[in-house]
Structure formats: C-alpha cells, structure tokens
Amino acid sequence: MRLDYLTIFPDFFGPLELSLPGKAAASGLLDVHVHDLRTWTHDRHRTVDDTPYGGGAGMVMKPEPFGEAFEALGIGAGDTIVFTTPSGERFDQRLAEELATRERIVFACGRYEGIDQRVIDHAREVAEVRELSLGDYVLNGGEVAALAVTEAVVRLLPGFMGNAESLVEESHGASGLLEYPVYTKPRTWQGREVPDVLLSGDHGRIAAWREDQARRRTARRRPDLLHPSVLDDGTPIVRAVPGDAGELLTLQRACWVQEALDNDTLDIPALHESLDDVVAWMQEWDTWVVRRAGRLVGAVRGKMEGDAWDIGRIMVAPDLQGSGLGRALLDHIQAVAPEQATSYLLFTGEGSARNRRMYRKAGFRLRADLPAPPHAVVLTKPRR
Numbered sequence: 001m002r003l004d005y006l007t008i009f010p011d012f013f014g015p016l017e018l019s020l021p022g023k024a025a026a027s028g029l030l031d032v033h034v035h036d037l038r039t040w041t042h043d044r045h046r047t048v049d050d051t052p053y054g055g056g057a058g059m060v061m062k063p064e065p066f067g068e069a070f071e072a073l074g075i076g077a078g079d080t081i082v083f084t085t086p087s088g089e090r091f092d093q094r095l096a097e098e099l100a101t102r103e104r105i106v107f108a109c110g111r112y113e114g115i116d117q118r119v120i121d122h123a124r125e126v127a128e129v130r131e132l133s134l135g136d137y138v139l140n141g142g143e144v145a146a147l148a149v150t151e152a153v154v155r156l157l158p159g160f161m162g163n164a165e166s167l168v169e170e171s172h173g174a175s176g177l178l179e180y181p182v183y184t185k186p187r188t189w190q191g192r193e194v195p196d197v198l199l200s201g202d203h204g205r206i207a208a209w210r211e212d213q214a215r216r217r218t219a220r221r222r223p224d225l226l227h228p229s230v231l232d233d234g235t236p237i238v239r240a241v242p243g244d245a246g247e248l249l250t251l252q253r254a255c256w257v258q259e260a261l262d263n264d265t266l267d268i269p270a271l272h273e274s275l276d277d278v279v280a281w282m283q284e285w286d287t288w289v290v291r292r293a294g295r296l297v298g299a300v301r302g303k304m305e306g307d308a309w310d311i312g313r314i315m316v317a318p319d320l321q322g323s324g325l326g327r328a329l330l331d332h333i334q335a336v337a338p339e340q341a342t343s344y345l346l347f348t349g350e351g352s353a354r355n356r357r358m359y360r361k362a363g364f365r366l367r368a369d370l371p372a373p374p375h376a377v378v379l380t381k382p383r384r
Helices: 010-017 019-027 063-072 093-099 117-126 143-154 203-221 242-263 275-284 325-335 353-361
Strands: 002-007 031-036 080-090 104-109 128-133 236-239 286-292 295-305 308-316 343-349 376-382
Touching: 002 010, 002 143, 010 019, 010 031, 010 143, 019 031, 019 143, 063 117, 080 093, 080 117, 080 143, 093 128, 093 143, 104 143, 117 128, 128 143, 236 325, 242 275, 242 286, 242 295, 242 308, 286 325, 295 325, 308 325, 325 353, 343 353, 353 376
Parallel strands: 002 031, 002 104, 080 104, 080 128, 308 343
Antiparallel strands: 236 286, 286 295, 295 308, 343 376
16 A cells, blocks of 8 residues: 655654554555655745635645645546545544555645645545544644554554454454453452453353453443434434534524423423533533434433433424434433443423323333422333
8 A cells, every 4th residue: 555645744754664554664565655745835935825715814725735746646546635634524443444445545634724625626536535534623733633544544454463363353343342351461450350251261251251341331431332323314313512502502492492382381491591501511411413404403311310311301303393303312312321221211391292192102101209390290211
C-alpha cells in the first residue's frame, strides 16, 4: 500500500518511522511519502491560506497548492483521497477494514478553518474521496487524525501484525464487542489477583469467561454496540450529543403542551425547563434521539435508580404521534438497559390515555403503591 500525506507540517509524520509502521515501510509492505504542501506555492512567503469569502474568523487553505500537488503526484482513478475533517463521516473499524483494501491513500491535511471546498469537489472528479472525522470534537489540524486513521488501517494489512490472531478478538472486531479484560504476570499485584479461571488451563471455560466479560463490558460502556436499533425505514436511533440540547428543548415543549392539555394543568415541570435544565439532565441521563431529514423528531432517556432502569421523556414530534415511533423508542431504551437492571420504571400523565395504552401493551403495569409526581402515575415492568 502506498500512503501520501499533504501537509504544511511534515514533521508530524515522524512517528510513521517507529514501531510496526516503520518496520512495515522498511520491509516494503508500506510505501510512505510525506509532502510539504508549500512545495506547490509560488510567492516568497509560500502562502497556503487566505481570508474567507463572505467574512468570518480564521483563514481558509487555498485551492491552488492542493490542485498542483494532486497533478504532480499523479493522483487518479483507483486512488483514494482522505480529507480529515470534523464535518466528515465518523471513522470506525468498518471503515478501517474498507480502506485497508485500497492500493493507495492520499491524506489531505487541513488547517485553520479548513480547505477550500473546491479542492474537495475537484478531487471527486479525479479519485475516490472520503471525508472522515474521528469524533465530535475539533483538532488544530488534520495531521493527528491522519495518523490515527493510518494506524487503524495499516495494522489490518496481511503481514503487518506479527501475530495475526491479535486482530481476531480485539475491540470493535468481527464480534462487534469490546475486548475482555486482559492480565499478565505477576499473579498477585497490590493485593489484586488474576481471575482463577485464567489459571485453570481449561480453554473452554476461559473462552466462555472472556465472551461473558466482553458482553458485560460492552453492555456497561457501549450498549449501542450490543443493541444497534433502526426503525422500519432504516432510520437509526442514536445517542444524543450536547449539540442536540436546543432541539430537545423544542421537542420537549411541543410534547408537554399536549400533555398539559390532556391533564388540564400547567403544573408539569418539563414544560417549564430551560435550555440549561436540558443540558444538565443530558449529563445525568443516557439519552437517545431519532432524526428524519435532519430534524430531531423523537427522543427517550434512561438511568439507573437502585436496581431499576428509570425510563423517561419518551417524546415524539406532534405530527408523527401515532406512527409507532414512540413504541420503537420504548423498545430501544429497554434493550439498552444495563445488565444490572432487574426492572423498568416510568412515569406518565394520569390523563394520558394513549400513552398508558402503549405502556400496557408493552407489559407495564400501574403501581398505585409507589409515589408519583403531581398529575402523574408510575408504571413498572420486571426484566425477563
């Protein structure tokens, strides 16, 4: 595999000479080329950026150096150009596996406010383009992200890992689970013992223990990997991010206005919450949302209360109520409950006949013996 890097900071890629990537390059498995983008500038200041059209803060990377670099490097059909950008698709193990099949990858590393959009549009005319993001945060430039993508991809190349079995059971592998806990010598350290099963020599028991531990860890840390949910039309139910707070507040108010009408009262806390209140509860609750055509149309949240999984704020946009979205959200939030949860708990308005019908069909039963907020009732369901 050939790897090219276009950057204004070539020294960032020194780590490619270290450890396994360095050995792979020395053996010929990888063909690595780091290019200073300023090579393709023609003024005495070697300028690669300029102010943005339309105004605004920061600088934008100019198109000419990238265009000349693409031509000089002979980039064309069969090559893949990766732009590392916070606005790209989320990079994951499946994408790493896909990119590991490519013969040549060119990383175009942006800085400042990003790369002139025309560079990306032009690149699509000459090669395959992937815009990739490591996650929902912003780095100073694309170099760190390019290194992370490189390491995730090249370690999948045949012959790269000394022991190919190392790839089989690691996190985000074929099983989709996080990796189980691992231990080495000494047997006792600071009063902590290695689990007895790993010392038993019983390979069947060890394999079963490792699978159980992997599932427990995944359920606790990444329940979405155990229970990826999609609606009938393929729309995913995804974890909420802080940037969803404003739309969650709008959805919440729309839903609880109807709740207030059903119960003939304005004494409903959710109806009076502020944006700061939503931001605060999002930090406490495991929250999931549904978007359609970019619009946030559904949400649900859950958290542990003792040994019960407390389900709350099942919200569906008024124009989609009755479409089955609420039941899908209810099914999802039950599926992602932590393994220690022995029951489910939820509250609903005492006058919300439609909601109470949905909960009854889902197996929830009224618990008049448990305290509930004003104008609400509590329902529970054992976990089977």
